[in-house]
Amino acid sequence: MSAKSAINKEVFIPHDEKMLAAVQVKRRTKKKIPFLATGGQGDYMTFICLSVTNKKPSYVSITKVKQFQGSSAFIKRSQWTIDQLRQVNGIDPNKDCPEFDLMFENAFDQWVAGSAGEKCTFIQILHHTCQRYSSARKPEFVNCQSKLLGGNSILHSAADSVTSAVQKASQALNERGERLGRAEERTADMMNSAEQFAVTAHKLAMKHKC
DSSP states (O other), X not given: OOHHHHHIXXXXXXXXXXXXXXXXXXXXXXXXXXXXXXXXXXXXXXXEEEEEESSSSOOEEEXXXXXXTTOOOOEXXXXXXXXXXXXXXOSOSSSOOSEEEEXXXXXXXXXXXXXXXXXXXXXXXXXXXXXXXXXXXXXXXXXXXXXXXXXXXXXXHHHHHHHHHHHHHHHHHHHHHXXXXXXXXXXXXXXXXXXXXXXXXXXXHHHHHO
C-alpha cells in the first residue's frame, strides 16, 4: 500500500472523509523549534493533504500529516478549512518547479514537493476544489502556470482522448463506408458486365444454331 493510500485509510476514512490529493513536502526554510517542542522524535516525512467530508454539506480541509522515522503510523498535526486559505504561490508561472507556498489566516509555510509533477497535480486539484467548495472569499493563486488554473485539465485530457477516439472511429467508419460503396459499385459493374456477356453469348449461340 502506498503512503498516500495509507494516509487516506488511517487519517481520513475513520472520520468519514475522503482524501482528494496529497503531496509529500519538505520545508524550504527550517523553522527554529525548541528541542523540547519536537519531543525528540527524530526525522519525519510531511504530507500536505486535501480532503472533503462525505456528508453534506461538504467541508474541505487542508491537513498537515507526519510520519516519524521508525513508525508506520501517520499523525495529523495541523488542519485548516479551505476558507482559511488566503494564497497559493506557485513561485514560477513559466516552468514546472517543485516549490510552492501556502498562506493561511494564521500560518505561512514555504514548501518544496518531492517533484514538480506532484506539486503541479496538487495545485491543480486544490484550485479546482476551491472553485467548487469555497463558500467565502476564494484564495488567490499567484505565480501559477495557466495550465493548472484552467479547470480540471486531467478531466479535459480524458475528454479530449475520448473525443479523439470517437473522431477516429467515425473517420474509420466513413472510410469503410466509402470502401464498401466502391465495392458495391464494382460489384454492380461486374454484374452488368456479366449480364451483357450472357446476352451476347446467347445471341452468338442462337446465330450459330441458325
